Amino acid sequence: MNRSICLLIIVLMGSCLPILCAAADQDAAAPAAISDATQECLDCHASFHPGIVAGWRNSRHAAITPAAAMKVTGEGRKVSATDVPESLRTVAVGCAECHLLRPEAHADTFDHNGYDVHVVVSPQDCATCHPQEAEQYDRNIMAHARKNLKENAVYNQLQRSILGQPEVADGRLSVTAEGAAARAEGCYYCHGTELKVTGSEVRDTDAGELEFPIIAGWPNQGVGRINLDGSRGSCAACHTRHQFSMAMARKPDTCGECHVGPDVPALKVYKASKHGNIYLSKHHEWDFDKVPWTIGDDFRAPTCATCHISLLVDSDENVVAERTHEMKNRLSWRIFGLIYAHPQPINPDTTIIRNSEGRPLPTDFDGGFAQKFLISTEEQANRRMEMTAICLKCHDSSWVDGHFKRYEETIHASNASVKAATDLMRSAWDQGIATGLDQDQNPFDEAIERIWSDGWLFYANTVRFASAMAGGGDYGVFADGRYQLSRSVIQLADRLALEKRLGPRRE
Ligand code: HEC
Ligand code: HEC
Ligand code: HEC
Ligand code: HEC
Ligand code: HEC
Ligand code: HEC
Ligand code: HEC
Ligand code: HEC
Structure with a gap:
């Protein structure tokens, strides 16, 4: 039943039919x-x-x-x-x-x-x-996300080093298992x-x-x-009860509840970006309820959903990107370092991954990828094309190519910084200055290990998030960026030299 016939019937027949007609009409409030x-x-x-x-x-x-x-x-x-x-x-x-x-x-x-x-x-x-x-x-x-963390022995050690309950007995520090509330919160x-x-x-x-x-x-x-x-x-998680709104899921604060950093600073980086700036100044003029979502007509700068999830069309109703609740389709790199950035995993269950050292990690400590479990260079290129199709509706190709060229360089440079830090950390483990995985000990629970893990978990990640999502200058440099990343390498080198001068550990 089309809208004009519907209106005609309403006018002719009184008030009980609008309910039926309204149902077919997407925008009716009855x-x-x-x-x-x-x-x-x-x-x-x-x-x-x-x-x-x-x-x-x-x-x-x-x-x-x-x-x-x-x-x-x-x-x-x-x-x-x-x-x-x-x-x-x-x-x-x-x-x-x-x-x-x-x-x-x-x-x-x-x-x-x-x-x-x-x-x-x-x-x-x-x-x-x-x-x-x-x-x-x-x-x-x-x-x-639960299984990937809970059933990975290495990540469990990271969890324990952060959530575990510290206790001091006879002047010695020990950490006992965290309680259910600490895990849930x-x-x-x-x-x-x-x-x-x-x-x-x-x-x-x-x-x-x-x-x-x-x-x-x-x-x-x-x-x-x-x-x-x-x-x-x-x-x-994205469509809060009991409205289950789509418009809400399209807005960045929804994602920011969990993607705010400093390990995954997507929202911070977004807010500091030109895209975020335009969103914050102009979003009240946009239409967050339209389906499909038309680039240019309904909005003029992308939100998280635009780049990662939404069904997008151009003004001629050609599909620019299909909707996906499986976000990997547009992602080529996993920029969240584990411990290095690496091609996206093939399977969303990351507990099946084994690196060349037999550990459940997508990279080796010396920088190699567990390639058997990760997507190919060809698949990376396909996914990059899915993403750039969106950018190209608002930017020309030289702008977009230039952006991604820098991003690729940043991935390799930030991985190289993490490699330098990890080489230093390895040498501390090898010399007995700290105890790590090779000694069957937690690699995250000593002060020197924290300097190392801050480097890849916070700073290298922040540098990459800022680069991927054009997140302004500060997150690339002074706000948990290259400044802190380079500092953590210097601190590790210094600490290692000092420990060497002090000689072997005394119990
Ligand atoms: C579209 C499906 C849907 C409808 C309709 C719905 N609920 Fe729910 N309800 C949910 C979901 C989903 C949750 C839990 C959400 C979660 O945490 O994942 C929930 C949770 C709840 C809870 C427990 C959480 C709390 O905040 O206390 C209550 C009570 C509840 N609903 C009552 C209602 C009542 C009353 C209505 C009718 C007015 C209703 N629901 C309609 C899906 C629905
Ligand atoms: C006779 C009144 C009454 C009716 C009818 C009723 N409820 Fe409830 N319901 C309650 C009360 C009272 C509570 C408890 C509120 C509390 O503990 O804070 C409750 C709690 C709930 C909860 C939450 C339970 C929990 O422990 O979290 C859900 C879900 C729920 N009702 C759904 C429904 C649904 C669906 C219907 C209709 C099929 C319904 N209720 C009909 C009175 C009613
Ligand atoms: C019995 C069928 C049914 C169930 C069960 C159901 N939905 Fe829906 N859902 C609908 C209908 C009908 C609409 C309205 C479609 C339209 O506007 O054309 C809708 C719309 C939506 C929308 C779009 C809202 C908007 O703002 O445009 C979302 C999101 C959604 N549902 C999520 C959920 C979630 C999450 C659950 C489970 C907690 C759920 N639905 C359960 C039938 C259902
Ligand atoms: C309730 C918390 C929560 C919310 C809300 C949330 N996420 Fe996530 N997201 C996560 C977690 C946790 C993971 C990592 C799971 C893992 O690695 O096992 C993740 C992973 C991702 C990934 C990585 C996918 C991949 O394959 O590498 C993307 C992209 C993402 N989220 C985007 C979003 C967007 C966009 C929104 C908002 C529309 C959002 N998230 C809302 C918690 C959340
Ligand atoms: C504020 C929300 C949030 C909290 C709290 C959180 N995480 Fe995450 N976690 C995420 C998000 C988001 C991702 C995905 C990041 C990405 O892909 O860019 C993630 C991914 C991970 C991954 C990668 C898993 C995989 O194999 O895909 C590990 C490991 C991890 N988190 C460990 C932890 C540990 C340990 C804790 C507690 C000490 C923790 N997380 C607390 C949001 C959170
Ligand atoms: C990580 C955030 C996130 C989660 C979790 C999520 N959604 Fe969505 N959902 C979105 C976004 C963003 C959109 C808007 C997509 C667009 O613009 O095309 C959306 C749109 C929808 C729509 C409207 C589709 C349409 O045709 O208009 C439905 C229905 C829906 N989601 C159902 C679900 C159901 C069911 C679940 C749980 C299985 C779920 N969503 C979980 C983010 C999420
Ligand atoms: C302009 C488009 C754009 C916007 C807007 C955007 N992203 Fe991204 N996002 C990207 C690109 C590009 C990448 C890197 C993809 C790649 O390597 O192929 C990325 C990567 C990510 C990742 C990394 C996943 C991983 O595997 O480690 C997460 C998580 C993420 N974005 C979440 C978000 C959230 C949350 C928002 C909003 C606060 C957002 N993004 C806004 C384009 C965007
Ligand atoms: C809906 C339109 C739209 C989409 C889609 C879009 N952008 Fe933008 N972008 C803009 C606008 C508008 C600006 C602001 C330009 C200006 O400053 O005059 C901008 C600015 C930028 C900037 C400049 C940041 C700075 O401050 O130097 C970069 C880089 C960028 N976009 C990259 C991308 C990439 C990469 C994608 C796809 C992953 C993308 N954009 C998708 C509209 C869009």
Whole structure:
């Protein structure tokens, strides 16, 4: 039904039809029909949790039924499922339509006023209507963020050296294992906790005594969270509940919650860049709700989503980039040093990687790549083309080529600085000045080792992030950039010379 016929019918026939017509019209604000079950949830929760209900009422889920959404054809379609269960099709996506899905799959399903409700709605639940996004996201390295950290023996040592509880006994420092709270508020805040039902409790609520599951690891919205149906991640990491807005995910502060540094300073670098500057001054004039997103018409400088995720078209509606919830498609280098920048891993599960020394790292300490597990130079070039296609809609080729030429040089130069630092560190380990992996000891827990790890984890990374995303001068130099990187090499050399003069370690 097109809009003019729709309007005509409304005018002719009065007020009950707009609901039907509005459903087919993407921009209509009229509410969609609400299922009986959702009405029951709303009757209670509107008074107990007005914040939750208001968030939902302002969402597209409250306004547009799956049946209406599935009528949309072409690039503007938001429901990628071709077959949504009959019972869900003609009602708004309400509390019951999400919290009652697949009850047998969730360990936290509990009897709640006669309904089998689960608390943690998972990506697999969203997949009922959004299978493409859920499948892509599951292949995104983010979905594997918990496992990639938790099941890597070397990274565990980094984690322990940072989160572990220091204690001094008889004048000697020792570090014991960190507690669950330190893990959940530390590394796993972003990487994701593992949720587990540990029992149930009866709460005395305003609606009387009700029984609820007790969930360990909750709350958490880490990108690699292990859910109670075994699925990975939280869509709410970028589409916060209960509005689940796309516009929000397109804005850089959403990503900045986890990508702010100093190890991964993407947001800081972005804000200092020309792109960030234009976004901050002008974004209120742009349209963050349009699908597809037209370069030039809807926005005039890129956000994180533009370069890494969004479906983009030009003014003639030619597709410039396909949407991807699997962000690797446009990335050629992994600039986050482990310990050197290296070609992107082939598999999002990085625990399978072994370097030539047999360690679960994508690079050797002397700079070689674990190439078998990383993408080829050819694939790097393909992915670079995917990214530059976007730049070329706002810049000419000499600008973009010049940018990436410098970036490639910066990758090699920053890797070379990390190599110099690591050669010094190796010599400290070899001479017994510190103890590292070769001695079966934590390579991150001594003062000299911190000088070394600050070099690659903070400074080399910052230099590369500033270069990749045109992030202004300071992050390339004085704000955790080349100044501090060169200083850490000098400090290591100095420290090594001093330790040598002092002679072998005394216990
Ligand atoms: C009779 C009132 C009532 C009805 C009907 C009701 N709820 Fe609740 N619900 C509550 C109360 C009260 C709480 C507990 C609030 C608290 O502990 O702060 C709650 C808690 C919840 C929780 C969170 C549980 C937790 O431990 O985190 C979810 C999820 C939930 N309800 C979903 C629903 C859904 C979905 C429906 C409809 C199918 C529904 N509720 C119907 C009253 C109700
Ligand atoms: C589109 C699916 C969807 C709809 C619709 C939905 N929820 Fe949720 N809800 C979620 C997700 C997802 C989470 C957990 C998010 C996470 O951390 O990953 C959640 C979490 C919750 C929680 C626990 C978290 C908290 O902040 O206490 C409550 C309570 C809740 N929802 C109630 C409701 C009520 C009431 C409604 C209806 C007004 C509703 N939900 C509608 C998906 C949904
Ligand atoms: C029963 C089907 C259904 C389920 C389950 C569902 N959605 Fe949706 N979703 C929809 C419909 C319908 C729309 C509106 C489509 C439109 O506007 O054309 C939508 C729209 C969206 C949008 C776009 C919002 C915007 O601002 O444009 C996002 C993001 C989204 N859903 C995320 C989720 C997430 C995350 C979950 C799981 C927590 C989920 N959905 C569960 C049907 C569903
Ligand atoms: C503020 C959010 C945040 C916290 C907290 C956090 N990380 Fe990360 N971590 C990230 C991001 C973002 C990346 C990806 C960086 C990139 O690819 O550029 C990442 C990637 C990693 C990787 C690479 C994993 C792989 O194989 O792909 C390791 C190792 C790591 N982090 C270790 C840690 C440790 C150890 C802690 C706790 C001491 C920690 N992180 C805390 C955000 C975080
Ligand atoms: C809740 C935290 C969180 C949020 C929010 C978040 N990320 Fe991430 N992101 C991570 C973590 C953690 C990793 C690293 C996972 C690993 O290495 O195992 C990561 C990895 C990445 C990567 C590296 C992919 C690769 O293959 O090397 C990119 C790019 C990225 N995120 C972009 C974004 C963008 C863009 C946004 C916002 C739209 C965003 N992230 C929001 C935590 C987050
Ligand atoms: C790292 C951040 C991030 C996470 C996590 C994420 N999304 Fe998205 N999502 C985005 C961005 C950014 C967009 C806007 C894409 C665009 O501009 O084309 C988007 C768009 C969407 C849309 C609208 C698509 C359309 O056709 O308009 C849906 C639906 C959606 N996401 C569902 C999900 C589901 C389901 C999950 C969990 C499996 C999820 N997202 C997880 C960032 C994220
Ligand atoms: C102008 C486009 C552009 C914008 C805007 C942008 N990025 Fe990037 N980003 C890039 C390029 C180019 C690379 C390097 C890709 C390569 O090596 O192929 C990159 C790399 C990354 C990486 C490195 C992943 C890794 O493997 O270590 C992360 C994480 C990232 N960006 C996150 C973000 C976040 C978060 C924002 C917003 C605050 C953002 N980006 C804004 C273009 C952009
Ligand atoms: C939507 C348009 C748009 C896209 C897409 C875009 N840019 Fe830009 N970019 C701009 C605008 C506008 C400026 C500001 C130019 C000026 O200062 O006059 C800019 C500035 C820059 C600068 C200058 C930074 C400085 O201050 O010296 C670089 C470098 C740059 N862009 C690189 C890129 C690269 C690389 C990509 C793709 C990964 C890209 N841009 C994508 C619009 C865009």
